[in-house]
Amino acid sequence: AQSVTQLDSHVSVSEGTPVLLRCNYSSSYSPSLFWYVQHPNKGLQLLLKYTSAATLVKGINGFEAEFKKSETSFHLTKPSAHMSDAAEYFCVVSAWMDSSYKLIFGSGTRLLVRP
């Protein structure tokens, strides 16, 4: 069965410092993986997606993630945090189940950015 585990429920960084949000996945085949961001009172926005092409995936707003099969990880990084990055981040695996792709969400990581 496919699943994702987000290793930190909260991450706090100072503005201008690097961001690392950790995600491990479980999948019986090569998965499609996503990171979505959710700002307060707003919908989920797709940050980036991995679909078995390049293992380093670049997304919007300076975020990127690296797919590491040996570690079953898909961590999200950004070199320098901005105040506007404060939000909830979800790691997601797409699982083919019952003739359609299902999105399986992690429990989320809340990113706090200190001035």
Add this chain to the structure above:
Amino acid sequence: DTGVSQDPRHKITKRGQNVTFRCDPISEHNRLYWYRQTLGQGPEFLTYFQNEAQLEKSRLLSDRFSAERPKGSFSTLEIQRTEQGDSAMYLCASSLVGSSTDTQYFGPGTRLTVL
């Protein structure tokens, strides 16, 4: 492309009342999904449509819940005899079948509070 829209954005109701939410997907998208997100959790799949056909319903979708997509465009989600446990954010997403990953794009959600 105006994105996925949902109406209303917020709904407060008393226990036992019926409520209906609407979702308008991205115009060329033929798949439409409903999710429920409770506080501190990632979204959970409820049901999805391909065109006007409802192809799958989660075990989370009790008999009090019904969803329709009569013309294969907008969709409605109705909850009858609401309970306090129904309080959650209800998210709609749409996608285009045929893409390798079936990437889903989310609306802003409808936040339901049952008193």
